[in-house]
Amino acid sequence: MSRFLIYASLLALLQVAVYPVCLSHKSTIDRQAKIDFVLPSSFTKVAALDFKGLTADFQLLQAIFFIGEKFGNDEQLSDKDWRFFKSIVWAVLDLDPYFADVYYFAPTLLVWGPQRYEDALKILKKGLCYRKNDFRIPYMMGFIYFYFLKDNEKGAEYLKMAAQRPGAPRAIYTKLASRLAYYAGDYHFSLNILDSMLSREKNRIIRKLYIKRRKAILSAIYLEKAVSEYKKQRGKLPPDVKTLVEEKFIKRIPKDPYGGSWIIMKNGRVFSTSKFSEAYAEIKKQP
Amino acid sequence: MWPLAAITFWEGVRSRVLYGIFLFSLFIMALSFIFVNFFMKDIGKIAVDFNLSAISFAGLLIAVSLSVNLIAKDLEKKTIYFVLSKPISRPCYILGKYAGITLLVLFAYLLLGLLSAITLFLLKSRYGQYFLDFSWMAYLQGIYFDFLKISLLNAVILFFSTFASSSFIVLLFSICTYIVGQSISEVINFLGMEHRTLIINDEIVKYIIDAIKYILPNFGFFDFKIQAAHGMLANWQDIILISGYGLFYIGMLLCLSIYLFSRKELL
Numbered sequence: 001m002s003r004f005l006i007y008a009s010l011l012a013l014l015q016v017a018v019y020p021v022c023l024s025h026k027s028t029i030d031r032q033a034k035i036d037f038v039l040p041s042s043f044t045k046v047a048a049l050d051f052k053g054l055t056a057d058f059q060l061l062q063a064i065f066f067i068g069e070k071f072g073n074d075e076q077l078s079d080k081d082w083r084f085f086k087s088i089v090w091a092v093l094d095l096d097p098y099f100a101d102v103y104y105f106a107p108t109l110l111v112w113g114p115q116r117y118e119d120a121l122k123i124l125k126k127g128l129c130y131r132k133n134d135f136r137i138p139y140m141m142g143f144i145y146f147y148f149l150k151d152n153e154k155g156a157e158y159l160k161m162a163a164q165r166p167g168a169p170r171a172i173y174t175k176l177a178s179r180l181a182y183y184a185g186d187y188h189f190s191l192n193i194l195d196s197m198l199s200r201e202k203n204r205i206i207r208k209l210y211i212k213r214r215k216a217i218l219s220a221i222y223l224e225k226a227v228s229e230y231k232k233q234r235g236k237l238p239p240d241v242k243t244l245v246e247e248k249f250i251k252r253i254p255k256d257p258y259g260g261s262w263i264i265m266k267n268g269r270v271f272s273t274s275k276f277s278e279a280y281a282e283i284k285k286q287p
Numbered sequence: 288m289w290p291l292a293a294i295t296f297w298e299g300v301r302s303r304v305l306y307g308i309f310l311f312s313l314f315i316m317a318l319s320f321i322f323v324n325f326f327m328k329d330i331g332k333i334a335v336d337f338n339l340s341a342i343s344f345a346g347l348l349i350a351v352s353l354s355v356n357l358i359a360k361d362l363e364k365k366t367i368y369f370v371l372s373k374p375i376s377r378p379c380y381i382l383g384k385y386a387g388i389t390l391l392v393l394f395a396y397l398l399l400g401l402l403s404a405i406t407l408f409l410l411k412s413r414y415g416q417y418f419l420d421f422s423w424m425a426y427l428q429g430i431y432f433d434f435l436k437i438s439l440l441n442a443v444i445l446f447f448s449t450f451a452s453s454s455f456i457v458l459l460f461s462i463c464t465y466i467v468g469q470s471i472s473e474v475i476n477f478l479g480m481e482h483r484t485l486i487i488n489d490e491i492v493k494y495i496i497d498a499i500k501y502i503l504p505n506f507g508f509f510d511f512k513i514q515a516a517h518g519m520l521a522n523w524q525d526i527i528l529i530s531g532y533g534l535f536y537i538g539m540l541l542c543l544s545i546y547l548f549s550r551k552e553l554l
Contacts, residue, residue: 042473042477045470045473046470046473046474046477047470049465049466049469049470050343050433050436050469050506050507050509050510050512051340051343051344051512052510052512052513053332053335053336053339053340053512053513053516054336054337054340056336057322057326057333057336057337060326061322061325064325096513096516098332098513098516098517098519099329099332100328100329100332100420101326101327101328101329104327104328105327
């Protein structure tokens with residue numbers, strides 16, 4: 001009987017020897033096969049029975065491995081690959097619309113990879129409805145609008161939303177939102193953001209920060225109105241803000257609470273060298 | 288009734304199938320330690336998904352392996368004559384069997400619930416920052432509703448056992464009922480959407496779907512795994528309503544089983 005044990009050992013050695021060859025061949029076959037279809041969620045929802053959460057986990061893993069393998073092999077992802085990826089993502093979200101990982105993973109890849117901003121925003125919009133307490137989702141939307149789509153107004157709108165959600169770094173997001181709105185030229189929206197956050201804020205330190213920002217924006221608005229009036233009367237922009245005082249358009253130059261100096265841009269906008277940043281104020285304080 | 292329930296329970300505990308099921312569930316729970324590493328933020332959700340699915344799957348395996356044979360085995364081995372020759376009425380026999388299998392499922396769920404709680408506790412202590420949405424109450428709710436689901440499935444199996452001739456037929460009927468019951472809500476939603484456009488214009492088809500909706504048990508009502516995974520608590524009205532639905536259905540099936548079994552001719 002012991003000879004069967006020897007046979008078994010020999011066969012085990014043979015299978016170990018064959019294993020890596022099989023693996024490499026099968027991987028090649030699989031790559032050639034190009035599985036580029038995703039079962040529709042109307043089917044998986046039924047077929048998953050009461051294991052929808054687990055099915056969603058495995059489908060997301062499929063997406064992660066699919067992208068991971070392509071990146072690992074330094075392969076260029078085609079339009080078809082991204083469409084496939086997107087369809088897996090939507091299938092996962094249909095099974096479990098609360099799945100946080102999908103909302104971080106998919107939009108990040110879609111914007112930094114094929115620059116599919118609309119697709120990313122569509123996914124995040126779903127997250128906005130289902131993950132009502134997650135501040136990162138509106139933050140990501142704000143970031144996409146600001147950084148990629150150069151839409152400061154929308155960026156500010158979503159950052160404001162992010163700032164209002166529980167757990168968000170309120171002060172930072174509010175200031176960021178207000179700054180974006182200001183750069184977008186929407187002073188009233190910028191002030192509105194600050195005022196609405198101020199009315200809700202109880203923390204004295206954060207309130208102080210908001211008040212400082214509000215003061216800076218009000219000063220910039222005041223100066224811009226004067227510049228606009230100057231241009232209307234003189235037909236040209238004033239060379240600097242001092243001219244506004246000298247020619248009695250304003251009584252005195254308002255102080256930038258962040259310590260910067262006012263500059264008049266070619267389009268008539270007034271900005272400060274501090275960019276309303278605390279960091280500038282800190283640098284100025286240093287000897 | 289209770290001695291019969293105790294016999295059914297101990298028979299189940301002694302069954303080797305149960306140990307296999309336990310080992311399988313533990314294996315799935317252990318897998319969660321590996322799989323959580325593939326994900327980024329929702330580690331708590333993945334851990335709950337794996338553990339609750341392991342418990343739910345164990346419940347299903349108990350139902351299809353042990354419950355299916357509850358009456359069929361007695362009939363095949365002719366032990367039913369011995370039992371019924373004792374001062375045990377047929378209703379008591381059915382109720383005893385059901386109570387026994389329910390106790391067995393309860394025991395299995397308590398044990399698996401404890402083991403999965405240890406798994407979750409270990410994962411939570413390791414990846415605490417990724418368990419933000421996790422709630423023990425939601426997790427317990429998930430297990431409770433799953434227990435109700437398996438209890439209902441057991442009642443369905445017992446009902447089929449009272450008139451089907453072989454355990455295979457019982458198994459087939461029960462699996463079909465489970466699959467249809469589990470997906471009925473999705474199918475209705477899907478057809479409801481299609482209805483607005485093209486498929487169902489026929490009034491009769493609508494009545495048939497409505498009839499199926501009310502006749503078959505809707506197992507989808509008891510699926511609170513996604514909510515448990517995201518730490519979402521069901522409100523008391525939902526808990527009472529769904530528990531009521533489950534208990535009414537179980538009661539109805541037991542009454543029907545008793546009625547059918549009382550009229551069954553045992554040769």
